[in-house]
Amino acid sequence: MANPKRPPFGGFYHPASNDEDAELTHVGPGTPGGNYLRRFWHPIALVSELKDMPMPIRVLGEDLILFRTKSGKLGLVLRACSHRGTSLEYGIISEEGIRCAYHGWHYGVDGNVLETPSEPPGSRLRESLCHGAYRTHEHAGLIFTYMGPPEETPDFPIYDTLVWPEPNRLVPYKLDMPCNWLQVHENAADPIHTAYLHSIVTGVQFTPAFSALPVLEFIETPLGLLSVATRRCGENIWVRASDAILPNVAQFGTGFVDGEREKFALCAAFTRWIVPRDNTHCWVIGVRHLNRVIDPYDQSKPDEIGLGKIDLMGQTDERPYRDRQKSPGDWDAMVAQGPIAIRKNEHLSSTDIGIAQMRRQIRNGIRAVASGATPSQPKRYNKGIVPTYNNEIVLKVPAGSGDDAAILRAFGRKVCDLVIGSESVEVGTRQKQIEQSVRSLQTSEAFAPSAKKEALVDG
Ligand code: FES
Ligand SMILES: [Fe+2]
Incomplete structure:
Protein backbone atom coordinates (compact mmCIF):
# COMPACT_ATOMS: atom_id res chain seq x y z
CA MET A 1 0.00 0.00 0.00
CA ALA A 2 1.32 3.42 -0.90
CA ASN A 3 2.59 5.58 1.92
CA PRO A 4 -0.18 8.21 2.37
CA LYS A 5 2.48 10.83 2.89
CA ARG A 6 4.22 9.78 -0.33
CA PRO A 7 1.40 9.11 -2.84
CA PRO A 8 2.07 8.08 -6.43
CA PHE A 9 2.90 11.09 -8.59
CA GLY A 10 3.59 12.82 -5.27
CA GLY A 11 6.95 14.41 -5.96
CA PHE A 12 5.29 17.56 -4.65
CA TYR A 13 5.30 16.03 -1.16
CA HIS A 14 8.89 14.82 -1.10
CA PRO A 15 10.85 16.75 1.45
CA ALA A 16 14.34 17.66 0.29
CA SER A 17 16.74 18.42 3.08
CA ASN A 18 19.83 20.45 2.34
CA ASP A 19 21.49 19.56 5.64
CA GLU A 20 25.10 18.80 4.71
CA ASP A 21 25.81 17.13 8.05
CA ALA A 22 28.68 19.57 8.51
CA GLU A 23 30.15 17.62 11.42
CA LEU A 24 30.86 14.70 9.13
CA THR A 25 31.56 16.42 5.82
CA HIS A 26 33.17 19.82 6.37
CA VAL A 27 36.95 19.85 6.43
CA GLY A 28 38.21 23.42 6.74
CA PRO A 29 40.41 24.74 9.55
CA GLY A 30 38.57 24.83 12.86
CA THR A 31 35.72 22.52 11.80
CA PRO A 32 35.20 19.32 13.83
CA GLY A 33 35.75 17.11 10.78
CA GLY A 34 38.76 19.14 9.69
CA ASN A 35 40.31 18.96 13.14
CA TYR A 36 39.88 15.18 13.16
CA LEU A 37 41.34 14.62 9.68
CA ARG A 38 44.28 16.87 10.56
CA ARG A 39 45.42 14.33 13.15
CA PHE A 40 46.51 11.86 10.43
CA TRP A 41 49.08 11.77 7.63
CA HIS A 42 47.60 12.24 4.14
CA PRO A 43 49.13 11.97 0.66
CA ILE A 44 48.87 15.20 -1.33
CA ALA A 45 50.93 14.62 -4.46
CA LEU A 46 52.79 12.05 -6.49
CA VAL A 47 56.54 12.44 -6.13
CA SER A 48 56.68 12.52 -9.93
CA GLU A 49 54.31 15.53 -10.07
CA LEU A 50 56.61 17.87 -8.19
CA LYS A 51 59.10 19.40 -10.58
CA ASP A 52 61.45 22.33 -10.04
CA MET A 53 58.67 24.94 -9.65
CA PRO A 54 56.47 25.70 -6.62
CA MET A 55 53.23 23.71 -6.86
CA PRO A 56 50.01 25.36 -5.59
CA ILE A 57 47.68 22.91 -3.95
CA ARG A 58 44.50 23.10 -1.91
CA VAL A 59 44.16 20.57 0.93
CA LEU A 60 41.55 20.48 3.71
CA GLY A 61 40.34 23.89 2.61
CA GLU A 62 43.79 25.50 2.88
CA ASP A 63 45.79 27.02 0.03
CA LEU A 64 49.37 25.80 0.20
CA ILE A 65 52.55 25.69 -1.82
CA LEU A 66 54.53 22.48 -2.18
CA PHE A 67 58.14 22.72 -3.29
CA ARG A 68 61.46 20.94 -3.17
CA THR A 69 64.49 23.01 -2.22
CA LYS A 70 67.62 22.91 -4.32
CA SER A 71 69.21 20.84 -1.54
CA GLY A 72 66.37 18.29 -1.93
CA LYS A 73 64.16 18.99 1.09
CA LEU A 74 60.38 19.08 0.72
CA GLY A 75 58.51 22.17 1.86
CA LEU A 76 54.78 22.76 2.32
CA VAL A 77 53.90 26.30 3.35
CA LEU A 78 50.87 28.59 3.38
CA ARG A 79 50.38 30.11 -0.04
CA ALA A 80 49.98 33.74 1.09
CA CYS A 81 53.29 35.37 2.00
CA SER A 82 53.39 36.51 5.63
CA HIS A 83 54.55 39.97 4.54
CA ARG A 84 51.76 41.28 2.33
CA GLY A 85 50.08 38.17 1.10
CA THR A 86 51.21 37.58 -2.45
CA SER A 87 51.22 33.97 -3.54
CA LEU A 88 54.35 31.95 -3.03
CA GLU A 89 53.50 30.06 -6.21
CA TYR A 90 55.61 32.87 -7.73
CA GLY A 91 58.33 32.33 -5.13
CA ILE A 92 61.87 31.50 -6.13
CA ILE A 93 63.14 28.20 -4.80
CA SER A 94 66.48 28.48 -3.02
CA GLU A 95 69.00 26.06 -1.57
CA GLU A 96 67.12 25.77 1.74
CA GLY A 97 63.69 27.33 1.19
CA ILE A 98 61.56 29.62 -0.94
CA ARG A 99 61.89 33.36 -1.47
CA CYS A 100 58.85 35.55 -2.10
CA ALA A 101 59.15 37.35 -5.42
CA TYR A 102 57.47 40.58 -4.21
CA HIS A 103 59.90 41.87 -1.52
CA GLY A 104 62.24 38.94 -1.07
CA TRP A 105 61.19 37.44 2.24
CA HIS A 106 62.83 34.05 2.46
CA TYR A 107 61.24 31.06 4.23
CA GLY A 108 62.69 27.72 5.36
CA VAL A 109 60.73 24.49 4.94
CA ASP A 110 59.64 24.68 8.60
CA GLY A 111 58.21 28.19 8.09
CA ASN A 112 61.04 30.03 9.81
CA VAL A 113 61.71 33.41 8.23
CA LEU A 114 65.32 33.19 7.10
CA GLU A 115 65.62 36.72 5.69
CA THR A 116 63.64 39.95 5.35
CA PRO A 117 66.01 41.75 2.96
CA SER A 118 64.02 44.98 2.77
CA GLU A 119 64.42 45.54 6.54
CA PRO A 120 67.22 47.69 7.94
CA PRO A 121 70.31 45.91 9.29
CA GLY A 122 69.72 44.68 12.82
CA SER A 123 65.95 44.32 12.36
CA ARG A 124 64.59 41.52 14.52
CA LEU A 125 61.27 41.36 12.68
CA ARG A 126 62.01 37.96 11.21
CA GLU A 127 62.53 36.47 14.67
CA SER A 128 59.10 37.60 15.81
CA LEU A 129 57.09 35.51 13.36
CA CYS A 130 56.97 32.14 11.69
CA HIS A 131 55.25 31.46 8.39
CA GLY A 132 52.72 28.60 8.44
CA ALA A 133 54.24 25.28 7.30
CA TYR A 134 53.48 21.58 7.58
CA ARG A 135 55.57 18.45 7.97
CA THR A 136 56.04 16.26 4.89
CA HIS A 137 57.15 12.71 4.26
CA GLU A 138 57.88 10.69 1.11
CA HIS A 139 56.76 7.09 0.91
CA ALA A 140 55.81 4.69 -1.91
CA GLY A 141 56.13 7.38 -4.57
CA LEU A 142 53.73 9.71 -2.72
CA ILE A 143 54.27 12.94 -0.77
CA PHE A 144 52.39 12.99 2.53
CA THR A 145 51.69 15.76 4.98
CA TYR A 146 50.53 16.05 8.57
CA MET A 147 48.49 19.22 9.20
CA GLY A 148 47.57 18.85 12.87
CA PRO A 149 49.19 20.29 15.99
CA PRO A 150 52.96 19.74 15.51
CA GLU A 151 53.42 18.61 19.10
CA GLU A 152 50.94 15.77 18.44
CA THR A 153 52.52 14.48 15.21
CA PRO A 154 51.87 10.71 15.02
CA ASP A 155 54.48 8.29 13.70
CA PHE A 156 54.11 7.78 9.99
CA PRO A 157 52.12 4.51 9.51
CA ILE A 158 53.78 1.98 7.22
CA TYR A 159 51.10 -0.45 6.08
CA ASP A 160 52.23 -4.01 5.37
CA THR A 161 50.89 -3.95 1.82
CA LEU A 162 53.24 -1.07 1.02
CA VAL A 163 56.27 -3.10 2.08
CA TRP A 164 55.06 -6.37 0.61
CA PRO A 165 58.03 -8.68 -0.08
CA GLU A 166 59.60 -8.50 -3.52
CA PRO A 167 58.81 -8.83 -6.30
CA ASN A 168 56.15 -6.18 -5.89
CA ARG A 169 55.89 -2.94 -7.79
CA LEU A 170 53.99 0.05 -6.45
CA VAL A 171 52.63 2.41 -9.07
CA PRO A 172 51.29 5.70 -7.65
CA TYR A 173 48.13 7.30 -9.03
CA LYS A 174 45.97 10.32 -8.36
CA LEU A 175 42.46 11.15 -9.59
CA ASP A 176 40.30 14.27 -9.14
CA MET A 177 36.75 14.02 -7.83
CA PRO A 178 34.52 17.12 -7.78
CA CYS A 179 32.55 16.11 -4.68
CA ASN A 180 32.86 15.72 -0.93
CA TRP A 181 35.44 13.18 0.25
CA ASN A 187 32.17 3.33 -1.56
CA ALA A 188 34.66 1.16 0.35
CA ALA A 189 31.86 0.01 2.68
CA ASP A 190 29.38 -0.63 -0.13
CA PRO A 191 30.38 -3.94 -1.74
CA ILE A 192 26.89 -4.71 -3.06
CA HIS A 193 27.39 -2.00 -5.69
CA THR A 194 30.06 -4.16 -7.34
CA ALA A 195 27.28 -6.52 -8.45
CA TYR A 196 24.79 -3.86 -9.61
CA LEU A 197 26.86 -0.91 -10.86
CA HIS A 198 29.64 -3.04 -12.30
CA SER A 199 27.56 -5.79 -13.85
CA ILE A 200 23.84 -6.44 -13.38
CA VAL A 201 22.43 -2.98 -14.20
CA THR A 202 25.02 -1.57 -16.55
CA GLY A 203 26.60 -4.57 -18.27
CA VAL A 204 29.84 -6.28 -17.33
CA GLN A 205 32.46 -3.65 -16.50
CA PHE A 206 35.07 -5.85 -14.81
CA THR A 207 34.34 -9.60 -15.08
CA PRO A 208 31.02 -11.52 -15.29
CA ALA A 209 31.79 -13.03 -11.86
CA PHE A 210 30.82 -9.69 -10.25
CA SER A 211 27.21 -10.27 -11.29
CA ALA A 212 26.79 -13.00 -8.64
CA LEU A 213 25.10 -11.35 -5.68
CA PRO A 214 27.42 -11.56 -2.68
CA VAL A 215 26.57 -12.36 0.89
CA LEU A 216 27.77 -9.39 2.96
CA GLU A 217 29.55 -9.22 6.28
CA PHE A 218 31.00 -6.12 7.92
CA ILE A 219 33.64 -6.81 10.53
CA GLU A 220 35.13 -4.17 12.80
CA THR A 221 38.94 -4.40 12.82
CA PRO A 222 41.61 -2.64 14.86
CA LEU A 223 42.00 -0.30 11.86
CA GLY A 224 38.36 0.32 11.03
CA LEU A 225 36.17 -1.97 9.02
CA LEU A 226 36.47 -4.97 6.73
CA SER A 227 33.70 -5.20 4.10
CA VAL A 228 33.39 -8.84 3.11
CA ALA A 229 31.56 -9.87 -0.07
CA THR A 230 31.39 -13.65 -0.50
CA ARG A 231 30.06 -15.11 -3.74
CA ARG A 232 29.24 -18.51 -5.14
CA CYS A 233 31.00 -19.10 -8.49
CA GLY A 234 30.10 -22.65 -9.52
CA GLU A 235 32.04 -25.00 -7.25
CA ASN A 236 34.15 -22.13 -5.93
CA ILE A 237 33.66 -19.59 -3.19
CA TRP A 238 35.08 -16.12 -3.83
CA VAL A 239 35.81 -13.95 -0.81
CA ARG A 240 36.54 -10.29 -1.53
CA ALA A 241 37.33 -8.46 1.72
CA SER A 242 38.15 -4.75 1.52
CA ASP A 243 39.86 -2.74 4.24
CA ALA A 244 38.48 0.62 5.31
CA ILE A 245 41.13 2.15 7.55
CA LEU A 246 40.26 5.17 9.64
CA PRO A 247 39.87 7.86 8.71
CA ASN A 248 40.11 7.82 4.90
CA VAL A 249 42.22 4.90 3.66
CA ALA A 250 40.90 1.84 1.84
CA GLN A 251 42.29 -1.23 0.12
CA PHE A 252 40.70 -3.40 -2.54
CA GLY A 253 41.28 -6.51 -4.57
CA THR A 254 41.39 -6.53 -8.34
CA GLY A 255 38.65 -6.23 -10.94
CA PHE A 256 40.06 -9.36 -12.63
CA VAL A 257 38.64 -12.28 -10.66
CA ASP A 258 36.83 -14.76 -12.91
CA GLY A 259 35.68 -17.01 -10.06
CA GLU A 260 36.81 -20.09 -11.98
CA ARG A 261 40.51 -20.23 -11.10
CA GLU A 262 41.64 -20.60 -7.51
CA LYS A 263 43.40 -17.65 -5.99
CA PHE A 264 44.82 -16.83 -2.58
CA ALA A 265 45.92 -13.24 -2.00
CA LEU A 266 46.33 -11.76 1.45
CA CYS A 267 47.27 -8.38 0.02
CA ALA A 268 45.68 -5.64 -2.09
CA ALA A 269 45.56 -4.39 -5.66
CA PHE A 270 44.84 -0.82 -4.53
CA THR A 271 45.73 1.16 -1.42
CA ARG A 272 44.17 4.58 -1.64
CA TRP A 273 43.40 7.63 0.45
CA ILE A 274 40.47 9.96 -0.19
CA VAL A 275 41.98 13.33 0.60
CA PRO A 276 39.64 16.32 0.81
CA ARG A 277 40.85 19.38 -1.06
CA ASP A 278 37.91 21.30 0.34
CA ASN A 279 34.27 20.50 1.15
CA THR A 280 33.34 19.75 -2.45
CA HIS A 281 36.54 18.40 -4.02
CA CYS A 282 38.84 15.53 -3.20
CA TRP A 283 41.61 13.38 -4.57
CA VAL A 284 41.71 9.65 -4.85
CA ILE A 285 45.41 9.16 -4.30
CA GLY A 286 47.34 5.99 -3.63
CA VAL A 287 49.17 3.11 -5.22
CA ARG A 288 48.41 0.12 -7.40
CA HIS A 289 50.21 -3.04 -6.33
CA LEU A 290 51.61 -5.11 -9.15
CA ASN A 291 52.62 -8.60 -8.08
CA ARG A 292 51.84 -12.18 -9.08
CA VAL A 293 49.93 -12.93 -5.89
CA ILE A 294 47.22 -10.32 -6.37
CA ASP A 295 47.43 -10.50 -10.16
CA PRO A 296 48.51 -14.05 -11.07
CA TYR A 297 47.65 -13.70 -14.77
CA ASP A 298 49.41 -10.37 -15.30
CA GLN A 299 46.28 -8.43 -16.24
CA SER A 300 47.36 -5.07 -14.74
CA LYS A 301 48.22 -2.29 -17.15
CA PRO A 302 51.03 -0.19 -15.63
CA ASP A 303 50.94 2.30 -18.53
CA GLU A 304 47.36 3.19 -17.59
CA ILE A 305 48.20 4.08 -13.97
CA GLY A 306 49.38 7.53 -12.89
CA LEU A 307 48.31 11.15 -12.76
CA GLY A 308 44.61 11.27 -13.73
CA LYS A 309 44.42 7.61 -14.78
CA ILE A 310 43.96 4.11 -13.41
CA ASP A 311 43.62 0.74 -15.12
CA LEU A 312 40.03 0.18 -14.00
CA MET A 313 37.00 1.24 -15.99
CA GLY A 314 34.84 4.13 -14.78
CA GLN A 315 37.11 5.86 -12.26
CA THR A 316 37.30 9.19 -14.13
CA ASP A 317 35.06 11.38 -16.32
CA GLU A 318 37.15 10.89 -19.44
CA ARG A 319 34.60 8.80 -21.33
CA PRO A 320 31.96 10.63 -23.43
CA TYR A 321 28.86 11.58 -21.42
CA ARG A 322 26.64 9.31 -23.52
CA ASP A 323 28.87 6.31 -22.77
CA ARG A 324 28.88 7.19 -19.09
CA GLN A 325 25.06 7.36 -19.14
CA LYS A 326 24.86 3.95 -20.78
CA SER A 327 27.35 2.33 -18.44
CA PRO A 328 28.19 4.63 -15.55
CA GLY A 329 31.21 3.84 -13.42
CA ASP A 330 32.21 4.60 -9.83
CA TRP A 331 33.13 8.21 -10.73
CA ASP A 332 29.66 8.88 -12.13
CA ALA A 333 27.79 7.19 -9.27
CA MET A 334 29.69 9.05 -6.56
CA VAL A 335 29.92 12.50 -8.16
CA ALA A 336 26.23 12.28 -9.10
CA GLN A 337 25.33 12.15 -5.39
CA GLY A 338 25.95 15.91 -5.49
CA PRO A 339 28.75 18.22 -4.32
CA ILE A 340 28.00 17.00 -0.78
CA ALA A 341 25.68 13.97 -0.51
CA ILE A 342 22.71 14.91 1.68
CA ARG A 343 22.36 11.94 3.96
CA LYS A 344 19.02 13.03 5.38
CA ASN A 345 17.48 12.38 1.95
CA GLU A 346 18.70 8.76 1.88
CA HIS A 347 16.82 5.61 2.83
CA LEU A 348 19.45 3.16 4.00
CA SER A 349 18.62 -0.48 3.37
CA SER A 350 19.81 -3.86 4.60
CA THR A 351 22.92 -3.75 2.41
CA ASP A 352 24.04 -0.46 3.98
CA ILE A 353 25.12 -1.79 7.35
CA GLY A 354 28.74 -1.07 6.47
CA ILE A 355 27.92 2.50 5.43
CA ALA A 356 26.26 3.14 8.78
CA GLN A 357 29.17 1.51 10.62
CA MET A 358 31.74 3.57 8.76
CA ARG A 359 29.88 6.82 9.46
CA ARG A 360 29.57 5.91 13.11
CA GLN A 361 33.30 5.19 13.40
CA ILE A 362 34.23 8.48 11.73
CA ARG A 363 31.72 10.50 13.74
CA ASN A 364 33.00 8.92 16.97
CA GLY A 365 36.54 9.91 15.97
CA ILE A 366 35.46 13.47 15.20
CA ARG A 367 33.70 13.78 18.56
CA ALA A 368 36.63 12.25 20.44
CA VAL A 369 39.04 14.82 18.99
CA ALA A 370 36.53 17.60 19.64
CA SER A 371 36.45 16.56 23.29
CA GLY A 372 40.25 16.74 23.56
CA ALA A 373 41.23 13.11 22.96
CA THR A 374 44.12 12.02 20.76
CA PRO A 375 42.93 9.65 18.02
CA SER A 376 44.26 6.15 18.45
CA GLN A 377 46.94 5.28 15.93
CA PRO A 378 47.33 1.87 14.27
CA LYS A 379 49.12 -0.83 16.20
CA ARG A 380 52.55 -1.76 14.85
CA TYR A 381 54.14 -5.15 14.88
CA ASN A 382 57.34 -6.46 13.33
CA LYS A 383 59.72 -3.65 12.45
CA GLY A 384 57.01 -1.08 13.17
CA ILE A 385 54.79 -2.27 10.32
CA VAL A 386 51.01 -1.89 10.52
CA PRO A 387 49.21 -5.14 9.59
CA THR A 388 46.17 -4.83 7.32
CA TYR A 389 43.48 -7.34 6.41
CA ASN A 390 42.55 -7.01 2.75
CA ASN A 391 42.16 -10.35 1.00
CA GLU A 392 40.93 -11.82 -2.28
CA ILE A 393 40.44 -15.57 -2.19
CA VAL A 394 38.86 -18.08 -4.58
CA LEU A 395 38.77 -21.69 -3.39
CA LYS A 396 36.92 -24.82 -4.37
CA VAL A 397 34.18 -25.39 -1.80
CA PRO A 398 31.19 -26.95 -3.62
CA ALA A 399 27.70 -26.12 -2.45
CA GLY A 400 26.08 -28.78 -0.30
CA SER A 401 22.40 -29.50 0.06
CA GLY A 402 22.00 -26.98 2.90
CA ASP A 403 21.61 -23.24 3.00
CA ASP A 404 24.36 -21.99 0.69
CA ALA A 405 24.00 -18.36 1.76
CA ALA A 406 24.72 -19.43 5.33
CA ILE A 407 27.77 -21.40 4.14
CA LEU A 408 29.05 -18.41 2.18
CA ARG A 409 28.56 -16.09 5.14
CA ALA A 410 30.29 -18.47 7.55
CA PHE A 411 33.18 -19.11 5.14
CA GLY A 412 33.80 -15.41 4.50
CA ARG A 413 33.63 -14.71 8.21
CA LYS A 414 35.98 -17.56 9.11
CA VAL A 415 38.55 -16.51 6.51
CA CYS A 416 38.53 -12.94 7.80
CA ASP A 417 38.71 -14.02 11.44
CA LEU A 418 41.82 -16.05 10.57
CA VAL A 419 43.32 -13.08 8.72
CA ILE A 420 42.62 -10.67 11.58
CA GLY A 421 43.91 -13.18 14.14
CA SER A 422 47.22 -13.48 12.29
CA GLU A 423 48.10 -9.80 12.43
CA SER A 424 51.22 -10.33 14.55
CA VAL A 425 52.74 -12.76 12.04
CA GLU A 426 55.61 -11.35 9.99
CA VAL A 427 54.40 -10.06 6.60
CA GLY A 428 56.57 -12.49 4.59
CA THR A 429 55.12 -15.63 6.20
CA ARG A 430 51.58 -14.47 6.94
CA GLN A 431 50.23 -15.20 3.48
CA LYS A 432 51.54 -18.81 3.50
CA GLN A 433 50.40 -19.48 7.05
CA ILE A 434 46.87 -18.20 6.45
CA GLU A 435 46.61 -20.03 3.15
CA GLN A 436 47.29 -23.30 4.97
CA SER A 437 44.65 -22.56 7.60
CA VAL A 438 42.08 -21.48 5.04
CA ARG A 439 42.71 -24.47 2.78
CA SER A 440 42.04 -26.73 5.73
CA LEU A 441 38.50 -25.30 5.75
CA GLN A 442 37.92 -26.86 2.31
CA THR A 443 37.79 -30.30 3.91
CA SER A 444 36.20 -29.33 7.19
CA GLU A 445 32.80 -30.69 8.16
CA ALA A 446 31.36 -27.17 8.28
CA PHE A 447 32.05 -26.32 4.65
CA ALA A 448 32.36 -29.63 2.82
CA PRO A 449 30.31 -32.23 4.67
CA SER A 450 30.29 -34.70 1.76
CA ALA A 451 34.07 -34.46 1.25
CA LYS A 452 34.54 -35.10 4.91
CA LYS A 453 32.26 -38.11 4.80
CA GLU A 454 34.09 -39.59 1.78
CA ALA A 455 37.44 -39.02 3.47
CA LEU A 456 36.19 -40.87 6.52
CA VAL A 457 34.91 -43.78 4.40
CA ASP A 458 38.19 -43.95 2.44
CA GLY A 459 40.19 -43.83 5.63
S1 FES B 1 54.50 40.05 -0.11
FE1 FES B 1 56.03 38.54 0.09
S2 FES B 1 57.81 39.62 0.60
FE2 FES B 1 56.28 41.15 0.44
FE1 LIG C 1 33.07 0.31 -7.69
Missing part, protein backbone atom coordinates in the same frame (compact mmCIF):
# COMPACT_ATOMS: atom_id res chain seq x y z
CA LEU A 182 33.11 11.10 2.41
CA GLN A 183 30.78 9.86 -0.32
CA VAL A 184 33.84 8.63 -2.23
CA HIS A 185 35.30 6.92 0.81
CA GLU A 186 31.92 5.34 1.65
